[in-house]
Amino acid sequence: MTDAELEQKVNELVAKRLAEIEIEKTLQEAQRPKRLALVASKGTLDMAYPPLILASTAVSLGWEVGVFFTFYGLDIINKNKLPKLQVAPIGNPAMPAPIPALPSFQVPNFVGVLPGMTPMATAMMKSWFDRANIPPLQDLIDVTREGGGHLYACTTTMGVMGVNESNLIEGVECRGAAAFLEFAAGATVALFI
Amino acid sequence: MSTDVTTQADLFLDSKNLLCPMPIIKLSQGIKKINVGQTILTETTDPGSLYDIQAWARQTGQELVKQEQDGRVFRFLIRRNK
Numbered sequence: 001m002t003d004a005e006l007e008q009k010v011n012e013l014v015a016k017r018l019a020e021i022e023i024e025k026t027l028q029e030a031q032r033p034k035r036l037a038l039v040a041s042k043g044t045l046d047m048a049y050p051p052l053i054l055a056s057t058a059v060s061l062g063w064e065v066g067v068f069f070t071f072y073g074l075d076i077i078n079k080n081k082l083p084k085l086q087v088a089p090i091g092n093p094a095m096p097a098p099i100p101a102l103p104s105f106q107v108p109n110f111v112g113v114l115p116g117m118t119p120m121a122t123a124m125m126k127s128w129f130d131r132a133n134i135p136p137l138q139d140l141i142d143v144t145r146e147g148g149g150h151l152y153a154c155t156t157t158m159g160v161m162g163v164n165e166s167n168l169i170e171g172v173e174c175r176g177a178a179a180f181l182e183f184a185a186g187a188t189v190a191l192f193i
Numbered sequence: 194m195s196t197d198v199t200t201q202a203d204l205f206l207d208s209k210n211l212l213c214p215m216p217i218i219k220l221s222q223g224i225k226k227i228n229v230g231q232t233i234l235t236e237t238t239d240p241g242s243l244y245d246i247q248a249w250a251r252q253t254g255q256e257l258v259k260q261e262q263d264g265r266v267f268r269f270l271i272r273r274n275k
Contacts (some may be wrong), residue, residue, distance in 0.1 A: 057214040057245075058222035061252040133211050143218050178260075 035064040037184035043072030045085040045125055051193045052076070052140035060145025063188075067144070067182045069172075070154035073163065073193075077151055079169045082137060086122040088112060095121055108117045145171050152180055200235035202270060209238045210265060211275050216242045217249050218258060224273055232258065233271045243267055 002010070024091040036058040051067055058065045075081040089095040090112030111117065133144035145151065153168055165174060184190050199200075199229050206223050216237045227266035237246070246269050250257040261268040 053214050057217055060214065061249060063252075107198045133215070135215065147221075155213070 014088045015117060022170070024133035032065050033062060033185075034058075034188040035186055036066070037187035037190040038065075038067045038181070040067050040069045040076060041071050041179075041193065043081070043085060045122055047193065048076045048085050048137055048139075051135075052137055052144065055149050056140045056143040056147070056192070058147045058189075059144055063148035065147070066180070066183045066187075067149065068154060068175070068184075070157050072115060074092035074153060074157045074163060075142070076137065077153060077169050077172050078163060078167050080167060082169065084167050085137070087125050088118045089121040090117070141169065152183075154180075173180040201232070203231035204233045206233060206235040207244070209236050211237070212239050213241050213245060217245055220246065220271070221253070222250060224253070226273070227273050228274060229273050233269075233273070233274055235271070236268050237267045237269070238265050246271075 036054065037053045037090070038055060040048075042048070051073075055065050055067050069077050075085060085096075089107075090109065092149070093109055095112075112121075141151070151169075151172045153163075153165075153172045155174050155176050158165075158174065165172070168174075204223050204227050204241040204265070206216075206219050208219055211219075216235065216239060220233065220235060227233060230245070237243075239245075246260075247257060249255075250271060252274055256274050257269060258272050262266050
């Protein structure tokens with residue numbers, strides 16, 4: 001075999017092997033489970049649901065899930081605050097009039113500053129959830145945890161807000177931005193809520 | 194799908210009057226309770242579940258054998274494939 005023939009043979013074999021490796025990589029990629037990475041940044045009753053509905057659904061689809069609870073979103077996994085999350089009508093023009101007898105009467109938004117309006121709006125929203133058979137937030141957290149989902153508590157928020165690990169619900173992992181980004185880098189879907 | 198299919202299914206999940214994500218969570222918990230080759234019959238009323246259950250079957254590799262509508266009730270027969 002001449003040098004030229006040898007080189008041609010080697011090139012052919014290398015090209016063939018490279019094509020095989022490409023196919024193997026594609027197959028591995030296709031078999032890898034999908035991954036959902038969420039940032040939950042809000043601590044109101046209404047905004048606690050979207051990340052937990054998505055997280056519990058994703059584990060039910062067999063996806064890997066990680067939710068990073070940051071700033072007021074940390075309240076969702078704070079065991080003292082979780083049962084007391086509220087929704088405020090002030091500054092929220094989407095909230096309907098709280099007088100059932102007068103459905104067409106649009107209560108001026110500033111009425112929301114009056115004492116008792118936030119608990120009233122919260123009670124109203126909870127009654128909607130009950131009527132629609134929406135499970136409590138704790139149930140969605142349990143489904144996410146049991147499905148192998150990660151609940152990451154933002155350690156910066158813990159420091160800023162003076163929250164200890166003992167204040168958080170069981171199974172929470174305390175992480176910084178770098179650790180979450182490493183997880184999110186492998187995500188199929190990443191959302192900020 | 195008639196009543197015999199209901200009785201033939203290995204597991205029945207009633208998700209009527211439940212909204213997203215409950216029909217999917219119940220399916221995902223239910224599928225673990227049956228063996229490969231066995232079936233689940235589930236009934237829902239949330240119009241979103243029509244597409245959600247198809248997506249769940251595709252994502253998890255389970256087989257949606259049959260689906261039908263009976264008034265406001267959607268009925269799905271699912272076979273555990275893996």
